[in-house]
Amino acid sequence: MTSKLEDNLTNTVLSNYIDKDKYIADGNLSAQLVANTSSKSNVYRTLKAELQVAKSFIFAVAFVTQGGLGQLKTVLKDLEKKGVKGRILTSTYLYFNKPEVFRDLMKLENVEVRVFERKIGSKTVPFHAKGYLFEHQEGYQSMIIGSSNLTDTAIISNYEWNLRVTSLENGDITQAISEKIEAEWQEATPLTNSWIENYKVDFAKNATVRVKLSDYKKQTNPDAAEDFETNVAEEASKYRVKDKKSKEINPNRMQDKALRRLFALRGTGANKGLIISATGTGKTYLGAFDVREFAPDRFLFVAHQEQILRKSLESFYQVIGGNKQDYGIFSGTTKEGLDKKYVFATVQTLSKDENLELFGKKAFDYILFDEAHHLGAPSQQKVFNYFEPKFILGMTATPERTDDFNVYELFDYNIAYEIRLQDALNEDMLTPFHYYGIEDYEIDGQVIDDNTQLERLVAPDRVKYIIKQTEYYGYSGETLHGLIFCSRKEEAYDLAKELTKQGFKAKALTGDHTMQERQAVISELERGEIQYIVTVDIFNEGIDIPCVNQVVMLRNTKSSIVFIQQLGRGLRLSDNKEFVTVIDFIGNYENNYLIPIALTGDKSHSKDNARDTVDLEPLYGLSSINFTEVAKERIYRSINNTNLSEMKKIRDEYVAIKNRLGRIPMMFDLQKESIDASVIANKFKDYAAFLLKMKEKIPSIDDYTTKVLRFMTIELANGIRKHELLLLKALSEDSGTISEEKYRDLLEANNCYLDDEVLYSVDQMLSLEFFAGKTSPNKEGYGNNALVLHSKGKYRLNEPLKQMLADDFAKKLFVDAIETGLLKAEGFKSDRQFTIGKRYSRRDVCRLLNWEKNITAQNIGGYFINSTNQTCPIFITYQKSEDISETINYEDEFKNRNILHWYSKNKRKIEGAEMQKFLDGVAEGDQKLTMHLFVKKSDDEGSDFFYLGTCKVVDGTVKQEYRQIQEEKPDPIVSMDLRLDAPVEMDRYLSLTRTVVSAAN
Incomplete structure (x- = not known):
């Protein structure tokens, strides 16, 4: 009898290699091409995701750079906390690997490293492997084998081809690869400090091997030589060597x-x-x-x-x-x-x-x-x-x-x-940075926070912890040139003394020092006579120290501007470094929410965007953002506890845009430059009300205009569907009338999905009939009168709206809401109802499913079966709050990226009317009901859900269960497995299912 895993793998293999339409693949097990197609899809993200769920791993890679290894240091540190161990097998082939990278490999406490150095006679056998193997708790192994070495360019930006495959332990391919690696591992030399010292000598002697590209083609392995030449060329491209003898320097x-x-x-x-x-x-x-x-x-x-x-x-x-x-x-x-x-x-x-x-x-x-x-x-x-x-x-x-x-x-x-910074990094104009957001020191359950006393900040144990982390995350190059930012002068002086006492020469610089004194200390850092300058805020701008290869932040982030200024101290191009390491010690600070905002330059004031930065850890060129799991949770708490849309923050942002434009900004301007329209919709309802809050003197508008503008701002400016926006734009620009034929042409020209159902839904929205009844919002709140009338093959503006648009200011705000919505619509795929990975409210879902009426959240609950058009959206809050009612505390759980174990509403039986209607709609071979899955991590994330795609019930998994709630009689509930038609994006899946590891000192 085969196991469930074997059945899943069998179907996955048949889907991958025989017929993808006939067989259903398991997303965790599926074979895939792994290439560097974008900043969101590359070898780096795949490796990181595999590591996060592995129970052990082994890398066999010829070439490793500090930059490539550095991209994985936070996930390796989190694995260390979980007790997960791994092995790395690398080489000295062509002396590509620098002594510094072996130094960094030695610091991985949960990773054993060996070096393959086989010789036949006097010749070294070239080791040119590029493979990554992962063992998983579920009992299968995954492998990524192809062209990517562990260099930052090879895993992020190079044109590379790799194949990810999975197999059970007894699979022929798995055994063959595992046995091969094990044989080479046994033959390889363990990495030790003494080995590195000897390698330094050999590395220096063989400098010509690394410099003269013409020599590479003379190697016995031309293919390997060509590949190495490519890698060296890429590594060399990171250096900006200026000809100091040249009389003319040309613009970049x-x-x-x-x-x-x-x-x-x-x-x-x-x-x-x-x-x-x-x-x-x-x-x-x-x-x-x-x-x-x-x-x-x-x-x-x-x-x-x-x-x-x-x-x-x-x-x-x-x-x-x-x-x-x-x-x-x-x-x-x-x-x-x-x-x-x-x-x-x-x-x-x-x-x-x-x-x-x-x-x-x-x-x-x-x-x-x-x-x-x-x-x-x-x-x-x-x-x-x-x-x-x-x-x-x-x-x-x-x-x-x-x-x-x-x-x-x-x-x-x-x-x-x-x-701006992010653009400059993408253009390779600055030294790439590796940002590591890590947890600050914790002792007896107490974490460094806004009120921590000085003696704790500079205590020997905390300084030891700081040193341990800075050594682990390291720096590029042979010599440490570090800059430490702390929060107060006394801390700077005491910290410099303690660092020096513990073996790292450091000097403090504050506003008390003269310019001559500052320059003298900077010169000491540049010459390598000290390892650190400890300062407060005097190096935020105006200081150029290109040699800085490590920036350490030991203070609360109180300003995005100051954060970037301090990070920027290490971004100057310099021959002594390939990247700058930025280590941010994150305590229990109220302002932690500013970190993702500063790193991305995001000014939207959207909590969702801030969370996405922490979850998805964006890349800018070869620059990466990484958080340990504990640091993520601390930032999450700060985001959840702060009010990004408080009046002062919003007003400051508004004034900045107004100053830049030299006029009163429109909502479109704010959406394009900074404040997201959703913030305006949620907090102010319409833009006229927003402008009044900004103390702008604007023409007065009547009650009907206010209600129409609220409809436009709340319902349409979110951009989730272009159809209404395009129709209103056409009607407001022309005579107020457009034929059905022209409207269809307009939708097709804008690549909008088109059928009779969506056209009916547009009518329901613009007639406000979608909001009829006692639901909130309702027709009365949006003006009661239809905006558009549709009859006799034509669409036309209704008379009250026509009269409203006769007022120049009202029309300006109306058109502004349309343009804002069309701008936001660029983030959605217009050729389909929903865009995977985007957020939607329950009301959005009702609209996009072309339902006749809006249905309240209470009526929808966790799901709603609409028999009229045979649709069923399912809404899941994955991590339930502790105070949630036991009657709705269902244990929905992802089994893998394709399969969700799901529970019905409470007090449901398989033979009941609701479940019979549901099961009839999803019957095998006669699927009539289209199910859409929406998930959010927790209620802290607001009322919107991520769309994960359509799904189906897995045959044979429907089960009647009973739940004991306190002392009451067990309640019936139905469970089943749902299979997504497309696997959940790995970053999103890991974010939803992540288990946080406690901080370790």
Whole structure:
């Protein structure tokens, strides 16, 4: 007799290799091509997902890089807490693997590492394997075998082909591969510290093997040599080597685009322009390129620190050239720039009356203000308003301000070019970062939080814990150059002392130190004489330390801007590193919700988006975001406990967009730039009400207009279906009438699914009949009158709506809601009812299933069978709250990514009318009922559910059960297995089913 697992695997094999339509595959067991097709689908995500559910694993890979290994460190740390162990078999083939990566491999406490070094005579046998094997609790093994080594490019961005297959333990293929690896494992050399020291010597001796690409093709294995050449080329591409002897430096791609935009801006007659560019993307060189293009008779560069001036002067000289005597500094320590062609001045010195008077108002043709967001300061304003140049350029990475100053207005809203952090990372303009959000120190059940006393923050045990984590997550390169941000000055001094005592030389820098003292300590870090600088906030901007390869955050995140500024200290390109490690110690801080917002630059104020960042851990180029399971839970709690839509936060975001646009933003502007329309719908109901809350003076609108705008904002601006939006847009643009034929053509042109049912549903929505009855919301709340009338082959605007749209302001808001909805609709697939992975409310589902009426949540409950169009949505809250009623606390559970064990409502029997109607609709060979599965993790996530797709009842699994509720008589309930037509996306599946591991010290 075969087991259930064997039956599932048999059907999976038949589906994968014989007939996918005839046999049903199990998503966990299914074979698949694993390639790097996108940031959401690649080898890295597949490896990570496999590891999260493995009970043991073994990697056999020729090449490993620190970047590739680093992508998996948090999941490996979580496996260590669970007691899951693994093995890695690698090689010294072609001396690709650097000594540093072997150093990092030694730090994996739950992973045994060996090195394959077989020789035949004097020749080393090339080891070129690329395989990943995982053993699972359920009794099967999965394997990923193909072209990907464990390098960051091979598992994220290269064009790679790998095949994932599964097998039972006694399967022929499994045994063959396992035996082969085991034989090679027994022959391999265990990795030890002494082995690494010997390898360092060999590695240095064989440097030419790694550098001269022409030598690779002379190897005995041309295929392997070609592959290695590709890998080396990719590794080399990470370094940005500048020819310091070259007299001319050319713009990179970003700078070239920005220069063309600046040229075009000046062509319009504009005399001011603003560049918004992430830290480290070459703003100074860009300014120099533009000055070279402009060729002013005289140029002024203004900054707030002399250190910036001196570095900027050198950069400008490299680009522009000429006589070095034409360049000069004008600051508190020197006034040599007084009569120079290119003057670099500190604002503090220049703003003094006696110094300004030394220059005429028209002394400079071109003025550049560095860190232009500081221009709100009186001293900066004084300099800005004094001079009358032909052109002024402002540069900043953070134009958003928390005060009332509007930097955009100062530059006449002329944003010449903008590139934010995430864009710069995708463009490979910065050093990639590996962000690790990990749990902070815990002792006796107490975690570091907002109120922790200083002595606990710098206690020897906590410092030991910090050191252990920083050593585990490591750094790129041979020498540690670390920057630690903490929360207060006393902590910085005491922490530096304790780190030094425990073997890591560190010095504190705070606002108490002079610029000369700061520079001296920075030089010590650059030379490797100390390993860490411990600071508070003085390095947020204006400091350039390219060697930094590890950033440690030991403080509460109170500002997204400051978070990115501090992370950015390590993003400068440098020959000494391939990536920067960012380690964020996450305690029980109230502001933990800001972490995912800062990492993604998300300004939507949507809790759903913040949770998705934590769950899905997005990639930007080769930069990765990783959280340990405990850290995730701490951030989840913060997200659940905060109010992202509180008035101050919303108003600050609104003012930032208003400042940027130079006008009152519309809802479309906010949706495009920041605040999600769902936040406006949930909190304010319509945009006119929102504007009033923002204290804008707007024309008054009547009660009917308010109700229509609420309908548009709440029901249609979510973009879940284009059909109504396209019809209303066409009617509002034309004479208020459109034929059925033209409307159908319009839907087809926009790739919208089309049948009589959906057209009927559109009628029900726009006539408001969908909201008829006592449901909430109802027709009365949305104006009572139909918006659109449909008869005699035509659609036309109803007269009350026509009259409303005669008012310019009302029409502006009406059209704005349409455009906002169409913008949001870009995130949904318009050729089908539901988009897998998107969130929907119960009311959304009623609408999209083309039901005649909206049905209240109480009536739907966990599911509802609509006999009219034979549909049945199923709604599951996967992790029930502790205080939920026992009568609805069903133990629904995923068996795998395809199968959900599901329970009916309480007090149901198989022979009862409801279950008979249900089972008749899903009868084998006569499936009439279409079931749609919607799941959310918990009630903390609000009222919306993720759509996971259509599903069917697995034959033979329907079972009558009885549930004991307290002392009452057992209640009948029916259980069964539901099989999804498409397996749940792995990241979503793991998020729903994840078990959190306690923090370990």
